Amino acid sequence: MKLPEATNFIEQIINEELEAGKFESRGNKLQVRFPPEPNGYLHIGHVKAMCINFGVKDKYGAKLNLRMDDTNPAKEDYEYVNSIVEAIKWLGFEYDKLVFASDYYERLYEIAEKYITDGNAYVCDLTAAEITATRGTLTEAGTPSPYRNRSVEENLKLFREMKDGKYPDGSKVLRAKIDMSSPNVNMRDPVIYRIAHVDHYRTGSKWCIYPMYDFAHPVSDAIEGITHSLCSLEFENHRPLYNWFVEKAGFPAPRPRQIEFARLNITNMLMSKRYLKKLVDEGFVRGWDDPRMPTIMGLKNRGVPPEALKKFCADVGVAKAYSVVNQAQLDSCIRDNLNDNAERAMAVINPLKLTVTNYSGEEELRFEKNPMREGSGTRNVKFTGTLYIDRDDFSLNPPPKYKRLQKGGTVRLKSAYIVRCDEVRLNADGEAEELLCTYFPETRSGSSEPCAVKAKGVIQWVDAKYGIDAEFRHYEPLLTDEQYPDQDYAERLNKDSEKVFRGKAEPYLGECGDGVPFQLIRAGYYKKCVENGLVLSEIVSLKDSFNK
RNA sequence: UGGGGUGUCGCCAAGCGGUAAGGCACGGGAUUUUGAUUCCCGCAUUCGUAGGUUCAAAUCCUGCCACCCCAGCCA
Numbered sequence: 209m210k211l212p213e214a215t216n217f218i219e220q221i222i223n224e225e226l227e228a229g230k231f232e233s234r235g236n237k238l239q240v241r242f243p244p245e246p247n248g249y250l251h252i253g254h255v256k257a258m259c260i261n262f263g264v265k266d267k268y269g270a271k272l273n274l275r276m277d278d279t280n281p282a283k284e285d286y287e288y289v290n291s292i293v294e295a296i297k298w299l300g301f302e303y304d305k306l307v308f309a310s311d312y313y314e315r316l317y318e319i320a321e322k323y324i325t326d327g328n329a330y331v332c333d334l335t336a337a338e339i340t341a342t343r344g345t346l347t348e349a350g351t352p353s354p355y356r357n358r359s360v361e362e363n364l365k366l367f368r369e370m371k372d373g374k375y376p377d378g379s380k381v382l383r384a385k386i387d388m389s390s391p392n393v394n395m396r397d398p399v400i401y402r403i404a405h406v407d408h409y410r411t412g413s414k415w416c417i418y419p420m421y422d423f424a425h426p427v428s429d430a431i432e433g434i435t436h437s438l439c440s441l442e443f444e445n446h447r448p449l450y451n452w453f454v455e456k457a458g459f460p461a462p463r464p465r466q467i468e469f470a471r472l473n474i475t476n477m478l479m480s481k482r483y484l485k486k487l488v489d490e491g492f493v494r495g496w497d498d499p500r501m502p503t504i505m506g507l508k509n510r511g512v513p514p515e516a517l518k519k520f521c522a523d524v525g526v527a528k529a530y531s532v533v534n535q536a537q538l539d540s541c542i543r544d545n546l547n548d549n550a551e552r553a554m555a556v557i558n559p560l561k562l563t564v565t566n567y568s569g570e571e572e573l574r575f576e577k578n579p580m581r582e583g584s585g586t587r588n589v590k591f592t593g594t595l596y597i598d599r600d601d602f603s604l605n606p607p608p609k610y611k612r613l614q615k616g617g618t619v620r621l622k623s624a625y626i627v628r629c630d631e632v633r634l635n636a637d638g639e640a641e642e643l644l645c646t647y648f649p650e651t652r653s654g655s656s657e658p659c660a661v662k663a664k665g666v667i668q669w670v671d672a673k674y675g676i677d678a679e680f681r682h683y684e685p686l687l688t689d690e691q692y693p694d695q696d697y698a699e700r701l702n703k704d705s706e707k708v709f710r711g712k713a714e715p716y717l718g719e720c721g722d723g724v725p726f727q728l729i730r731a732g733y734y735k736k737c738v739e740n741g742l743v744l745s746e747i748v749s750l751k752d753s754f755n756k
Numbered sequence: 757u758g759g760g761g762u763g764u765c766g767c768c769a770a771g772c773g774g775u776a777a778g779g780c781a782c783g784g785g786a787u788u789u790u791g792a793u794u795c796c797c798g799c800a801u802u803c804g805u806a807g808g809u810u811c812a813a814a815u816c817c818u819g820c821c822a823c824c825c826c827a828g829c830c831a
Contacts, residue, residue: 215770220772243831244831245830245831247831279830279831280830280831283830283831335829336829339829340828345758346826346827347757347758347759348758377829378829381829391758391759391760392758392759392760392826393758393759393826393827394826399828401829404829418829420830421830421831422831424831441762441824441825442826444760444761444825445760445825445826446826447760448760468761475767523778523779523780524768524769524780525769527762527769527770528761529761529768529769529824530761530763530824531767531768531769532767533768534766534767534780534781536780537779537780537781538780539780541780543793547792547793579789579793580793580794610791611791620789621789622789623789624789653789654789663789665789665791666788666789666790666791667790668790727792729790
């Protein structure tokens with residue numbers, strides 16, 4: 209058998225197993241799963257998990273189920289399952305089946321009864337606090353529950369009564385009978401089922417007992433015939449439990465194998481669902497898909513192409529070492545993708561009027577949509593000599609090596625002419641209000657004749673007569689998990705994370721369809737065009753090369 | 757002071773006994789009507805640390821150190 213080349217340690221393990229013939233009994237057909245809990249929107253961390261799982265799918269021709277791990281009715285909802293499906297679709301991943309852990313409730317219940325019958329589980333009347341107290345500590349063994357040795361008959365009767373709703377929440381649980389003195393705390397008779405008289409978004413009020421993750425997850429894997437259950441590092445301590453549940457449930461080999469990898473962390477990116485949910489619930493952001501959010505939908509609304517996210521995950525790799533990737537690495541992938549694919553456009557965020565005093569009339573100039581790509585086409589831009597440039601592109605006190613416009617200096621208007629600034633009109637505050645310039649007809653863009661006039665810089669511009677009003681929003685990334693609990697968080701978030709600018713844009717931007725990312729001529733910015741007429745853009749500064 | 761993991765360049769990360777890939781970041785140079793892009797060139801005599809085995813170790817052995825995870829009726 210010709211094995212695919214492994215690009216990470218997980219695929220290496222798979223190759224070794226395949227070589228050893230572990231999956232011959234199932235025709236070497238592998239199966240994986242992506243198991244989000246529908247209690248929030250997917251974020252960039254999930255993209256890594258998906259890249260790993262879908263990578264196995266593509267590489268080994270494995271089956272891949274999208275499984276909603278919905279065993280906690282209090283937190284889950286259809287809104288989230290829809291958002292998850294949408295995010296996966298946007299990323300371009302294709303799963304074989306959409307399944308729900310809640311589809312297995314009946315089967316899980318039967319397996320729980322089997323545990324009881326086999327003497328591997330018991331109903332425990334201890335309170336939550338008592339269970340915690342008797343679990344022992346990291347260095348001391350726990351003490352067995354007084355209910356640990358109930359008879360199979362009594363356990364079965366009690367468990368059925370639990371299911372039938374005879375007991376209030378918290379009064380009883382079903383526990384696995386493993387080892388109260390295990391050095392691994394997770395093995396000290398973990399809870400399998402809890403009573404919760406809560407409606408489930410899918411099963412309604414049918415159940416009042418719900419299975420716990422530690423039990424439901426491995427058994428769901430086994431039911432589906434999963435061969436590789438890939439999850440993050442924090443579940444390493446649960447692996448013995450995982451194996452215990454699958455084995456005691458009586459599933460034959462080859463049983464699913466849990467393999468753990470380090471989750472994705474990125475500097476300046478808040479990545480825990482709990483905090484993200486809080487930001488949404490308390491109104492710090494407009495929703496889960498707010499461009500400031502690290503959610504897949506937030507990133508989409510920021511104008512990030514899905515391919516850039518996949519490239520990023522591929523670059524970052526998969527390993528077991530705890531790590532925090534620099535955001536610069538993500539930015540680089542986005543820039544790289546946009547450089548190849550995004551069309552270029554002109555817009556000024558902070559307009560400054562520029563009048564060409566020796567120009568009259570109007571003309572159309574040719575503009576390449578994407579100079580990086582062959583055949584991307586051109587469009588015409590009107591030029592009347594009265595226009596706006598960005599305030600940043602003019603300086604009253606230019607620093608050394610300044611390449612853009614200054615009094616007495618020249619600059620090239622992108623795809624148009626070179627102009628010289630003759631006079632600066634100031635407002636009452638001493639700020640530039642209007643620039644009076646001279647243009648040089650012989651410097652018209654595309655002209656091949658040599659001319660004496662030179663300009664070091666090139667800036668973008670918007671014609672005053674033909675440009676449209678545009679609103680720009682500039683977003684700062686959300687703070688990191690560590691910074692989050694800070695008391696000034698909300699204030700800082702509201703004050704600094706979103707800035708709105710009223711500027712001008714060429715009409716072309718208003719014609720862009722919803723969600724089209726494009727790159728501003730001023731290098732280092734990418735943005736997204738939304739809604740016609742008005743340009744409502746999300747701008748993210750990716751590389752501030754202007755401070756050099 | 758229990759158990760499970762991890763330690764290779766500023767940040768990720770290959771490497772699996774034969775003499776340190778790659779990406780990001782960074783520095784230098786060339787081309788450029790985006791200070792972008794593109795293009796060269798540079799960037800770990802050293803792999804947490806101390807010993808040991810070997811002709812040969814980041815890779816094997818032993819001790820030590822550091823960091824992360826685990827005591828939810830969350831996932």
